[in-house]
Amino acid sequence: GTLNFAIAAEPPTYDCHASSTFAVIQRVAPHYSTVLKYEPHKYPAIVGDLADSWTVSPDSLTYTIKLHPGVLFHDGTPLTSEDVKASYERIANPPQGINSARRDSMIKLASIETPDPLTVVFKLKEVDVAFLTNLASPWNCIFSAAKLKQDPNFPARNVLGTGPFKFTAHVAGSYRTGERFDGYFRKGHPYLDGFRAITTSPSAMLNALAGRQVDAEF
DSSP states (O other), rough: OOEEEESSSSOOOGGGGOOHHHHHHHHHHGGGGOEEEOOTSSTTOEEEESEEEEEEESSOOOOEEOOOOOOOOOTTHHHHHHHHHHHHHHHHSSOOOOOOTTGGGTEEEEEEEEEEEEEEEEESSSTTTTTTHTTOOOOOOOOOOOOOHOTTTTHHHHHOOOSSEEEEEETTTTEEEEEEOOTTEEEETTTSSSSEEEOOOOHHHHHHHHHHHHHOOO
């Protein structure tokens, strides 16, 4: 079926990298994948998302990520290591005019290498005990390198990810919808057919809560 839920604010942007508000992440996270992610119900345990496996060098300065094969963006184009590289370079060193809310979290990143389409190598300047946590951040969405090359600000107004749900509609002040992506790389997922995020103003929520209180009293 379709999950309906309420959000009490409009998103100022669709760009995960530029924002820190729930109004953005609760709407856009279903459309995107990250390199790693927090394991559901076992926080702060970390598991792979786009990463099929990963290794850390003995000196903790090199993180080698092996990506899942066959991952597709919602437009049918294949995801490669170049998309991960472009996304993290945008976070670490955003182009002029692009805001990166988590730029400081990548301050120890020295370089990103892509020896083949399914391998990403992150090299650090110094040890960063939070680096795996940063790779698991839901805000660090992986964007299409091709789209970023055409327009670095593409994610602010467009939604194109590899996540379980495709973007279908957004009516400002009313709702946002997504539908199941049949090409999602995790077979059998998602379980839902779609979701509908309903925008409710704070006053509407207060009225609803007040109504429930009155009902409870009677």
